[in-house]
Amino acid sequence: MTMHSSVILDMQGIEKSFGPVKALRNVNLHVRKGEIHAICGENGAGKSTLMNILSGVYPHGSYGGRILFGGEERRFRNLRDSEHAGICIIHQELALAPMLSITENLFLGNEKSKGGLIDWTAAHDAARVLLDRVGLSEPPETLVGDLGVGKQQLIEIAKALAKDVKLMILDEPTASLNERDSDTLLNLMLELKAKGVTSIIISHKLNEISRVADAITVIRDGSTVDVMRYAVDEVSEARIVKAMVNRELADRYPRREPKLGETMFEIRNWRVIDPSHHDREAIRSVNLKVRRGEVVGISGLMGAGRTELALSVFGRLFGRHIGGTVHLNGREIDTSTVAKSIGHGLAYVTEDRKGAGLVLGDSIARNIALANLKAVSSFGFMIDDHSVLDVARDFREKLRIRSHDVLQKVANLSGGNQQKVVLSKWLFTDPEVLILDEPTRGIDVGAKYEIYSIVNDAVAAGKCVLMISSELPELLGTCDRIYVMNEGRFVGEFTAAEATQERIMGAIMTNQALVN
Template identity: 70%
Template sequence: MTKTILDMRDIRKTFGPVKALSGVNLKVGEGEIHAICGENGAGKSTLMKILSGVYPHGSYEGEIHFDGSVRTFQNLRDSEALGICIIHQELALVPTLSITENLFLGNELSRYGVIDWDQAHLRARALLERVGLNARPQTLVGNLGVGQQQMVEIAKALAKDVRLLILDEPTASLNEKDSDTLLKLMLELKGRGITSIIISHKLNEIGRVADEITVIRDGSTVDVIDCRADGIDEGRVVRSMVGRELSDRYPTRVPNIGETLLEIRDWSVGDPERPERDRIRNINFHVRRGEVVGIAGLMGAGRTEFAMSVFGRSYGVNVRGTARLEGQEVDLGTVRKAIKQGLAYATEDRKGAGLVLGDSITHNTSMANLAAVSRRWVMNELGETAVAGDYRSRLRIRSSDVTQSVEKLSGGNQQKVVLGKWLFSDPKVLILDEPTRGIDVGAKYEIYGVVNQVVSEGRGVVMISSEMPELLGTCDRIYVMNEGRFVGEFPIAEASQEKIMHAIMKNEVIQ
């Protein structure tokens, strides 16, 4: 029988009147990979912050047993001293420092009070080899891709003699190749006796690595699944997460597609770092009333750059081409003009560019359409609050009230605030860039419902997604992009993952 390395018993945590955890139990076997699933806001990250000492002993109820003894962590140093290391979804690396400096930051290798750089680089090189990252220790972390930075974070944990590695949504921002590399590394670490906890919404990835799954709903443990004995029943996991059946991952919609709403012709965009080189080349694109149009492609294909260039030229230089809205040529030269013409763009980077994290739900909801809640440059605060409350109710945003800071919300609820902000701007065309990244299946279903509602009102939706099943399940038509060009276009009845990948590999430009 596997020895239990971690046993969290009846963990309870409140934030003012809000119950974040109301009785969570978690048991993890030594040398296993244990997955934690649950909707956004279920309490997964809160539980891990308690375990790692971010929320110190005394700020919660319940007991933590690690390696057979009761533990009372007061901070991260206490948990790390026992080999518990957490890697958050937002990586805790300093981009302007080298890999070596990041690996030993706060844990410097020194002799007589002076850092021993030769020894530090030597040990860094050994750690990088253990995680399979082929990079020089002197390389600045800011020059690495997100997948490589994840490997640096794991190497940093190995430098602290990790025994229990916690990964919070580790593949949310990774492409398929980097995700595969990370999952293989987790299995290799398991082979070396290192225990891992992975928080993820990607059930296919959990199925590849997890020995057990604990499902948390509304701050309580609702199911524990032994994957070795029972296998992975995705339906069971989803039912446990959302508390109901999701017979179809994508809500049904009967398309009612009308005339062309937005048309982009001969669109080319220069690379801001190399203006002589076009990042986007001769794009022809259109979306009709009542239509959801998808844009598929591999990471770096230019999907986000194209969308941002259309939305007020917020990406690129030397933008050429024409844009027509409802048959009339329009000027989309600035973000303000784009919004005024009826375009909205929900960025893939909701925390960095989509929201003001330190501000309230109310102010974030109104910021794209302040004219609608003001008169003669004076804000109508009651009206602004009423608008925010309306979108909070319509989008089912889980919060104490609309004055709550958005940084306190889960990722799924933050994404709903972003959607509310842009829906309040009353757009004719809504561009959604990776709208369900890092969001659980229940919240995804709700967002798909919002998309269906938007197009039922005669608007158009453009959806950029790296999840091909999502595009196939929600779109009426899909463009395929590669190297800054459109290389395929499929009505949904003719689209498949195989055809999309074939178009990418063939790489023939469509006109």
């Protein structure tokens, strides 16, 4: 990859504290003009804090150290200051207004005006130019809420380009994207690099980093621990991982000797009508079996129906006119409500931990107790705070949740530790069947390993696990068997010995061609 001699960004000796907690200590970051610079580190390492300092979210005076951008020392007081200098940050949670059009989103706060009024003709024309730059052909009048997540990411990039961006920061840009949309976004980053746009990418997906990055800075425990440049250094995933977690992860997935029992969980002839399109079957005659002690994966492209299947089974949270039966240990069970599902031993760990899995403003202890309040109540209705704390402390120790104490708000935890709280909440219900929907999305390799270990412990204890994941290496590394889903139905099934990325994608694409 091309080396660039001029440094556009130089962050020197950055330090930041939140009360007694030191989040950053002497962090240095040097980004060259026209390169793609990756920042890696475990959740909680300080990556987002560093970017919030750079973008003015944490104003000058609230941190130590110096920021030089374009050769000048900068003292950003807010986000507007950094954007005025040409720095734009695109967060993992997109900052778009879904009920406004593409044009309105692109120029929100930066409207095209003439004579004090918005010049819609000029705005739409400018929007078309920007959309063309990011490879979108949608009419500028299209509501952003009508677009998929992948296209919304491209709108965010177009929005940055509208502000004459010189340095673009992308925080986990592909975390919510399928493989096709991820490819589109990464290709766009390379195209913008060729046109002189400098980018910083924060990502846990090491294969994506190796594909686009010119350099990597690794942050651990609030400090810079390694800097690698592809043109001059030996860069490998093993080196990156070791720098991130300060230990070798020779095997990314903990070893497990499967001890499979009889069929424990079964879905028969499951059919679901899409609640938004009454003439469309979202799930079509799905049959599924999971044995005691088995981890079974469900693979498929985004929109294949994987989450819809899980939600329709767990309390019928999705769909209408649901048909078919659910069986546990050979007996048909009623899962028509969440309470009944939990009562029969089902647990569902949502893919949206922040929006649906946790009460972010509440404590670790209260979040863990939420799905099984009966177990921490006296006389059936009075919650025993001491019991809540005892249970939370037990799970904090067993799952190694990193926090000051169990009274800490979950909003202040890293993504990996938030996920452990969600898992603790459901493990506290002592489930027979654990349904995991994207269980490691947006968390680092060290925390992933710990999540996989928790899964292994669950099946070793005689439970069964159904894992939905968009990451094929994750399914291949953890599952005993994998179902492949497309267009609401299963189109393939492979044992661990049979499964490969090529076979899984082949099943998806072959059957997609048949469906289309």
